[in-house]
Amino acid sequence: MFNDKEFKVKVGLAEMLKGGVIMDVTNVDQAKIAEDAGAVAVMALEKVPADIRKEGGVARMADPEIIAKIKQAVSIPVMAKCRIGHFAEAQVLQALEVDFIDESEVLTPADETNHIDKSKFKVPFVCGCRNLGESLRRIGEGAALLRTKGEAGSGNIVEAVRHMRLVMDGIRRLTVLDDEALMAEAKSLGAPYEIVRWVKIHKKLPVPNFAAGGIATPADASLMMQLGAESVFVGSGIFKSSDPSARAKAIVMATTYYNDPKKIAEISKGLGDPMKGLDIKQIPADQLLQTR
Amino acid sequence: MTVQTNPIGILALQGDYFEHGRVLKKLGHKFIYVKTPEELIQVESLILPGGESTTMRKLAKQNKLWDRLKKFKGPMLGTCAGIILMAKEITGPSEEGLGLLDVTIARNAYGSQINSFTDMGQYIQKKKNIEMVFIRAPQITRIGERCEVIAEYKGQPVGVQQGNLIGLTFHPEISRNYDLIERFLSLK
Numbered sequence: 001m002f003n004d005k006e007f008k009v010k011v012g013l014a015e016m017l018k019g020g021v022i023m024d025v026t027n028v029d030q031a032k033i034a035e036d037a038g039a040v041a042v043m044a045l046e047k048v049p050a051d052i053r054k055e056g057g058v059a060r061m062a063d064p065e066i067i068a069k070i071k072q073a074v075s076i077p078v079m080a081k082c083r084i085g086h087f088a089e090a091q092v093l094q095a096l097e098v099d100f101i102d103e104s105e106v107l108t109p110a111d112e113t114n115h116i117d118k119s120k121f122k123v124p125f126v127c128g129c130r131n132l133g134e135s136l137r138r139i140g141e142g143a144a145l146l147r148t149k150g151e152a153g154s155g156n157i158v159e160a161v162r163h164m165r166l167v168m169d170g171i172r173r174l175t176v177l178d179d180e181a182l183m184a185e186a187k188s189l190g191a192p193y194e195i196v197r198w199v200k201i202h203k204k205l206p207v208p209n210f211a212a213g214g215i216a217t218p219a220d221a222s223l224m225m226q227l228g229a230e231s232v233f234v235g236s237g238i239f240k241s242s243d244p245s246a247r248a249k250a251i252v253m254a255t256t257y258y259n260d261p262k263k264i265a266e267i268s269k270g271l272g273d274p275m276k277g278l279d280i281k282q283i284p285a286d287q288l289l290q291t292r
Numbered sequence: 293m294t295v296q297t298n299p300i301g302i303l304a305l306q307g308d309y310f311e312h313g314r315v316l317k318k319l320g321h322k323f324i325y326v327k328t329p330e331e332l333i334q335v336e337s338l339i340l341p342g343g344e345s346t347t348m349r350k351l352a353k354q355n356k357l358w359d360r361l362k363k364f365k366g367p368m369l370g371t372c373a374g375i376i377l378m379a380k381e382i383t384g385p386s387e388e389g390l391g392l393l394d395v396t397i398a399r400n401a402y403g404s405q406i407n408s409f410t411d412m413g414q415y416i417q418k419k420k421n422i423e424m425v426f427i428r429a430p431q432i433t434r435i436g437e438r439c440e441v442i443a444e445y446k447g448q449p450v451g452v453q454q455g456n457l458i459g460l461t462f463h464p465e466i467s468r469n470y471d472l473i474e475r476f477l478s479l480k
Contacts, residue, residue: 005409013427016308018308040306040344076346098404123406256351
């Protein structure tokens with residue numbers, strides 16, 4: 001099922017983004033700062049998650065004009081977010097020829113039951129996940145790339161760590177299960193049997209898995225890469241810090257040299273203040289983005 | 293069979309370097325991932341993988357690799373972003389290349405991801421049709437005299453060789469055909 005040509009081309013772009021940093025940007029200036037800093041892609045949106053959280057109201061797909069302007073301003077891939085289940089927004093983003101669509105919990109969901117049938121689209125999709133079952137459901141719907149949900153706009157890495165560990169633990173667990181136990185495991189994961197079986201045989205996910213939701217420092221990026229992420233998304237962490245350009249460059253460097261602590265120490269010096277951040281326990285349950 | 297002493301290097305600043313590693317492992321070759329000048333010294337041939345050329349260039353410059361790559365004398369293979377970095381001239385937008393391969397390369401020449409595709413093209417010297425995966429691929433718009441075309445897609449050059457340097461605009465590492473990677477592995 002993962003050998004068809006179109007899927008290979010979709011996952012192909014995700015492969016090219018590995019070992020890199022994808023940065024949230026809200027305008028042309030920010031997009032240029034991100035490209036200059038060495039981002040492998042930008043995520044065009046109207047407000048960064050920290051502002052979405054603060055301002056409340058319904059968060060929707062960005063204005064197509066902003067997306068088109070950002071696409072013109074940079075030569076790296078441009079991603080954009082649509083609401084969960086809002087396939088019409090996704091169709092618009094495909095018409096705008098964005099390079100990747102993020103069906104994102106950061107925006108207000110349009111459908112509380114169903115996600116988009118992503119296999120119908122030519123543009124690849126990335127989706128958030130908190131555990132193995134959720135990741136395999138999204139792959140079943142046609143996602144070509146996964147990312148941890150973490151807790152967007154919190155500047156707190158704790159949820160991304162939790163989600164990455166749950167996904168990786170889930171994969172490890174599958175590899176030691178008897179073949180006879182796979183159907184029951186698929187049932188308990190709420191995931192398609194064929195994909196569960198694929199993961200058991202190959203000991204990995206059929207698509208890349210990146211980290212997102214709370215990365216604010218070079219050490220955060222290093223931590224996520226060491227836990228098994230293949231790239232990192234940084235949302236509010238860059239443009240809500242005191243020196244976005246320096247921080248963006250440092251996080252790019254930290255993602256490449258994630259297993260070189262001396263280098264991380266060097267690049268972490270004098271970056272100014274990171275975004276302030278939130279204690280997850282202080283966020284009311286109904287304001288958590290990850291449960292969407 | 294000659295005994296290979298030094299490992300093959302795969303530049304691992306960013307991109308699909310693990311895919312190249314997977315292929316080399318499958319083909320039975322020793323390799324290391326190269327992120328530092330110290331690692332570059334250990335290798336006698338080098339692969340520049342796919343990924344974002346702008347990101348790789350910045351990281352190579354910041355980490356004292358760029359000038360050393362310019363002086364690299366061994367066999368080199370560049371796929372997609374790799375051929376962009378190897379090129380003498382880059383357009384769309386204009387950027388600095390390593391100047392190793394005498395070609396002009398136009399970035400993102402097919403457009404956005406929606407125009408990415410996989411199809412059969414030709415490995416000329418072997419007169420063989422091989423699968424080619426193009427991801428936001430560049431195009432070769434000028435070929436220097438010392439370059440020989442080794443791969444074509446619909447009559448257009450998509451792979452060139454100049455001495456022990458090979459540049460491809462597509463990704464053999466994520467296709468099912470490794471003939472051109474084997475061609476690189478046979479270079480001295």
